[in-house]
Amino acid sequence: MPAYTAPTKDMQFVLHDVLNVTNSDIPGYNELEADFTSVVLEEAGKLASEVIAPLNMVGDSEGCTLGDGGVRTPAGFKDAYEQMRAGGWMGLDCDPDYGGQGMPYVLAIAVSEMFTSANMAFNMYQGLTHGAYSAIHAHGSDSLKATFLPKMVDGQWAGTMNLTEPHCGTDLGLLRTKAVPQDDDSYKISGQKIFISAGDHDLAENIIHLVLARTPDGGDGIKGISLFIVPKFLVNDNGSLGERNGVTVGNLEEKMGIHGNATCVMNYDEATGYLIGELHNGMRAMFTMMNEARIGVGMQGYAQAAVAYENAAIYAKDRLQGRDVTGAQNPDGPADPIIVHPDVRRSLMDQKSFVEGARAFTFWGAKLIDQAQRSDDKDAKALISLMTPVIKGFQTDKGFEMAVQAQQVFGGHGYIEEHGMSQFVRDARIAQIYEGANGVQALDLVGRKLGAKGGKPVMAFFDIIKTFIKENDGNEALKADFLDPLKAASKDLQAASMYFMQHGVKDPNTALAGSNDFMHLFGQVCLGLMWARMAKAAVTALEAGSGDAEFYQTKITTGRYYMARHLPATTMHLARITSGADTVMALAPDAF
Numbered sequence: 001m002p003a004y005t006a007p008t009k010d011m012q013f014v015l016h017d018v019l020n021v022t023n024s025d026i027p028g029y030n031e032l033e034a035d036f037t038s039v040v041l042e043e044a045g046k047l048a049s050e051v052i053a054p055l056n057m058v059g060d061s062e063g064c065t066l067g068d069g070g071v072r073t074p075a076g077f078k079d080a081y082e083q084m085r086a087g088g089w090m091g092l093d094c095d096p097d098y099g100g101q102g103m104p105y106v107l108a109i110a111v112s113e114m115f116t117s118a119n120m121a122f123n124m125y126q127g128l129t130h131g132a133y134s135a136i137h138a139h140g141s142d143s144l145k146a147t148f149l150p151k152m153v154d155g156q157w158a159g160t161m162n163l164t165e166p167h168c169g170t171d172l173g174l175l176r177t178k179a180v181p182q183d184d185d186s187y188k189i190s191g192q193k194i195f196i197s198a199g200d201h202d203l204a205e206n207i208i209h210l211v212l213a214r215t216p217d218g219g220d221g222i223k224g225i226s227l228f229i230v231p232k233f234l235v236n237d238n239g240s241l242g243e244r245n246g247v248t249v250g251n252l253e254e255k256m257g258i259h260g261n262a263t264c265v266m267n268y269d270e271a272t273g274y275l276i277g278e279l280h281n282g283m284r285a286m287f288t289m290m291n292e293a294r295i296g297v298g299m300q301g302y303a304q305a306a307v308a309y310e311n312a313a314i315y316a317k318d319r320l321q322g323r324d325v326t327g328a329q330n331p332d333g334p335a336d337p338i339i340v341h342p343d344v345r346r347s348l349m350d351q352k353s354f355v356e357g358a359r360a361f362t363f364w365g366a367k368l369i370d371q372a373q374r375s376d377d378k379d380a381k382a383l384i385s386l387m388t389p390v391i392k393g394f395q396t397d398k399g400f401e402m403a404v405q406a407q408q409v410f411g412g413h414g415y416i417e418e419h420g421m422s423q424f425v426r427d428a429r430i431a432q433i434y435e436g437a438n439g440v441q442a443l444d445l446v447g448r449k450l451g452a453k454g455g456k457p458v459m460a461f462f463d464i465i466k467t468f469i470k471e472n473d474g475n476e477a478l479k480a481d482f483l484d485p486l487k488a489a490s491k492d493l494q495a496a497s498m499y500f501m502q503h504g505v506k507d508p509n510t511a512l513a514g515s516n517d518f519m520h521l522f523g524q525v526c527l528g529l530m531w532a533r534m535a536k537a538a539v540t541a542l543e544a545g546s547g548d549a550e551f552y553q554t555k556i557t558t559g560r561y562y563m564a565r566h567l568p569a570t571t572m573h574l575a576r577i578t579s580g581a582d583t584v585m586a587l588a589p590d591a592f
Contacts, residue, residue, distance in 0.1 A: 002311045002420035004053040006045025006114045007359075009551065012038060014360050017537035018530075019367055021106065026367070027374045028104050037107060044111040047087065051080050053118035059260020060121075060423045064201070066252045071200040071262045077122060081203040085155040089115075090126045095137060098149040104374070106366040109299060113359070116303040120427045121260030125158060127296055128198045131289040132159025132210050136229065139277035139285040147235055148208055158204035161289050162193040162211040162230075162266060179213035179228055179273060189213050189230050189273040192250065192265065195434070199264025200232070200249045206241060207232040209266070210289065211273060212282050219280075227282035228273035246271035257426030290435060291388055295365060297435045298391035301399030302358035304428035308406035308421060309351035315419070316344055316409055338409070346565075347409055351402045353562035356555075357527035358395050360534055365391050379460065386449045386457040387526070393441035394523025396431035403428040442515035445522065446500060458497060465490045465529055472532075477539045482532040485563040486525075492570040493525045496577045503580070513584040514577035521573035528567045531559040 012034065015021050021032045055076045062074040084090060093108035094100025115123040133152045136144060151157040168174035177191025189211055193199075200207060209230045218224025234242040250265035277285040316339035320330065324340040338344045365387050372381035407414035407421040414421040432438050450458055469483050496518055504511035538552035538559075 001054065001057060002307065002424075003314060004049050004118050004307050005310065006041065006048055006117075007306065008038070008041040008045050010356060010359065011041055011110050011113075011363075013537070013551075013555070014363050014534075015106070015110070017541060018360055018533050019106070019363060021104075021367070024367070025375075026104070026370050028102065029370070032104065032107065037110075040103075040107060041110060041114075043087070044089065044114050047083065047089070048114040048118035051083055052115055052122055055080055055122060055260070056119040057417075057420055057423065059119065060257075060427075061259075061417075063259040064252055064262040066200075066249060069202075071202065071249060071252065071264070073125075073201050073203060073262065074260050077260065078203055080122065081125065081155070084115075084126060090129065090155040091153040094130075094133060094153045095149070098137075098145065099153040104366075104370045106363055106370055109295070109362060109366040112296065113299055113303045113306075113362075116300050117307040119260070120300060120304060121258040124258065124261045125198045125201060125203055126155065127293075128161065129155070129157075129159040129204075129208075131161060131293050131296075132208055134292050135161075135210055135227070135285055135289040136208075136276060138288045139227070140229075144229060144274060144276065147239070148229065148231075151206070151239075152208060156204060157206040157208055158198060158201070159208045160196055160198055160210065161286070161293070162196055162199075162209050163286065163290075164193060164195045166192060166194055175212060175214060175222075175225060177211065177213040177268065179215050179226060180270075181215065185275075187213075187215070187228055187273045187275065188270040189228055189246075189268045190270050191268050193268070194265050195253065196264045196266045197258075197261055197434070199262055199266050201262050205233075206235075209247065210276070210286070211268065212286060213273070215279065222283050224280055225282040226279050227276045227285040229276055230268065230271050230273040234272060256429055257423065258430055291385075293435045294388050294392040294441075295362070295369070297431050298358075298365075298388075298393075298395040299362050300431045301392075301396030301428065302355050302362065302402075303399075304424050304431070305351060305399040305402035305406070306355045306359075308403040308424040308428075309348070309355055311419070311421065311424075312351065312406035312409040313339075313348055315413075316348060319410075344409060347405045349558070349561045349565070351405055353531075353558050353566065354398055354402050354527070356534070356558060357530050357562055358399070360530035361526050362391060362395070364530065379457075382453055382457040383460055385452065386445075386461065389436075389441035389445040389449060390519060390522045390526060392435065393432075393438040393445070393519045394526075396428075397438055397520070398523070400425070400428045400432055438519075439516065442519040443512060445519050446504075446511050446515040450497060450500065450518075455497075455501075462490065462494060465525075468529065468532065472536060475536070475539070478532065478535055481560045482535045482563055485567050486528045486532050489525045489528050489567050489570040492574045493521055496521055496574050499578050507581065509581035509585055513581035517573040517576045521570050521577070524567055524570050524573070528563060531562050535559045 016034050021029050059074040065072045091100035093103045093105050096102040179187040179189050211228050211230045212225050214224050234245050236242045246269040248267050250267045253263040317337050319338045320335040321338045324336050329336045329340050368380045368384040371377045403425045407425050472478050500511045535556050538555040541547050541552045
């Protein structure tokens with residue numbers, strides 16, 4: 001069975017040494033003292049490693065089953081879910097007015113990473129509920145909030161998001177699900193939704209579906225779409241459960257991975273629904289949920305890579321194969337451990353440097369979300385909007401790649417199910433697809449986010465890099481290994497942005513053909529910035545003689561690897577972008 005040990009020390013380093021959360025002026029951050037966050041992370045880590053992780057392979061092998069009573073989750077899931085409820089983990093960052101603990105999102109994303117690494121399919125149940133909670137909290141009426149949020153925060157009720165239909169995925173303007181208004185201000189919802197994660201299960205007594213649908217006067221396109229709450233069971237005036245609503249599970253999808261999560265076809269047959277937010281403005285309300293979900297999926301990308309890397313590192317130290325070319329390292333044994341071989345070491349360094357850089361990037365993104373929401377900071381909101389497709393797209397692409405590299409360390413043992421590496425790869429794969437496939441994320445980044453507000457957010461990002469480099473220019477411990485590579489990579493990103501501005505309007509295909517490379521170029525620069533920040537924090541701690549010197553030196557060494565071996569990829573991505581669209585679009589469709 002795969003191992004999982006929560007990386008609490010690394011999380012503490014990012015929160016306190018790098019992001020310096022305690023000294024932030026964001027409301028609520030003064031509570032994030034190191035002793036407090038340590039206790040929270042340690043307790044969450046125990047739950048992740050001792051309760052949730054042992055169920056990961058169980059969920060993968062058993063999967064979910066559909067019967068007359070609905071969907072049954074794998075053995076042990078119900079008990080683990082109840083332990084999460086008892087610990088209050090589901091409401092960690094939710095509004096205290098509805099039973100939540102009111103902690104900042106940056107702490108919640110750290111906890112969620114641990115649960116995701118331990119068991120991605122299991123954590124999705126409460127993750128979907130949190131997203132539905134956020135949409136209702138942001139856009140629902142006081143009455144809807146009072147009815148649904150307390151029990152969703154508690155985990156007694158769960159939630160979902162229902163967008164995709166058999167004939168429409170990304171292009172929601174083609175949506176057909178109907179919502180017919182009734183005399184009591186409710187609506188009758190009819191239609192079919194597919195690929196609905198956690199669409200039905202036996203973990204909660206009620207499931208609150210958030211459903212996009214079109215009213216008769218809605219017209220065509222996305223402007224006519226509204227968002228509705230459609231509970232599995234209707235709720236009586238006193239809060240008790242009433243009769244079963246007109247929503248059923250048509251089928252369970254058989255999937256490549258995340259077998260422990262129920263991915264459902266949902267049928268709505270004049271089900272009673274309640275409008276959230278304004279009529280014909282459902283996309284705005286749903287995007288509250290989707291944007292949160294995309295940050296969470298970006299976290300899933302590196303969280304699966306993290307647990308895969310942990311197991312690959314353990315295996316590489318134990319597996320004996322061949323001899324070190326510079327001399328035997330295990331002379332009393334038949335062979336040396338494979339970690340002595342440079343190519344294995346390269347693979348592990350690829351994984352380690354990505355995971356730790358992505359963790360810092362995601363935590364920084366979570367801090368921006370807190371800054372936007374808790375301080376009503378519009379600049380922070382614009383910056384995290386720019387970063388969202390990068391966090392989602394780049395990190396899930398690289399996360400899958402790193403999970404495959406971790407599997408490769410095991411050789412043939414990684415391909416069989418005994419060590420669990422196959423599951424990490426299969427589970428990681430979905431993160432590149434759902435919540436907006438990564439090609440769509442790249443198009444969103446180039447087509448919408450790059451030029452948003454006249455390019456102000458991307459210019460703000462460049463200013464962050466310029467300011468960091470200028471402030472640390474005299475630090476010889478950083479200059480050659482971190483600041484100079486970051487400056488060069490940033491120039492590549494600026495050159496790519498300028499290329500799109502000069503050519504994109506005249507030939508849109510030029511920008512779109514380079515969008516995936518731009519997303520990856522952007523992601524590399526973001527991780528470069530994170531590694532430069534982490535290196536500075538580590539150097540500062542070493543100079544002060546505080547903390548674990550070996551930990552800080554390891555951090556610097558890992559950062560040097562990333563800057564030397566990965567950040568130069570920005571030059572490659574720039575060359576691809578500036579090659580234009582001609583070679584991409586040269587073949588006629590019939591030639592494929």
